[in-house]
Amino acid sequence: MLQNRGAMFRLDPKASNALEGRKRPFHTIIPAFMEHGDQHIGFGIMGGLNQPLAHAQFVSNVVDYHMNIQAAMEEPRFTVNAKLGCNIVIESRIPASSLATLTQSGHILEVRKQYTTAMGRGQAVLHDSATKINYGASDPRADGSAEPETPDASDPARKR
Secondary structure (H helix, E strand, O other): OOOOHHHHOEOOOOOOOEOOOOOOOOOOOOOEEEEEOOEEEEEEEEOHHHHHHHHHHHHHHHHOOOOOHHHHHHOOOEEEOOOOOOEEEEEOOOOHHHHHHHHHOOOEEEEEOOOOHHHOEEEEEEEEOOOOEEEEEEOOOOOOOOOOOOOOOOOHHHHO
16 A cells, blocks of 8 residues: 555656656655553654654663653654755753754754653553553643543442
């Protein structure tokens, strides 16, 4: 399936993204899923070119830094600049010492506000199949929210 991303091809045979066999269009279809034991997380962070990097940062926050899904979604992010190379767009909540180290390492930083939509906007749901409890996360960079459900008092699994 090409979705609507097939429109990204060019009919000019000299173009790098010329329409021809065995080529695939760039796409950023956002659903992602990860699981560990009884915990299953469905998430998506939209944002075009930023999407793979935002997904990697979210996964790293959960797996490497043991954050809950809301904290992982709120953590400051960075992304590539359209100029590519060492040009990085980064949120201002990154510590000044880290920004200085990146600059000293040759990165050209474009520091944005605390929460910028340039980093994408995401949502996540964690389902714990052992406890039957669902957890939600909503990105403060967007206008969504994670709304709690009232537990079913008749469910014996919830009376632990």
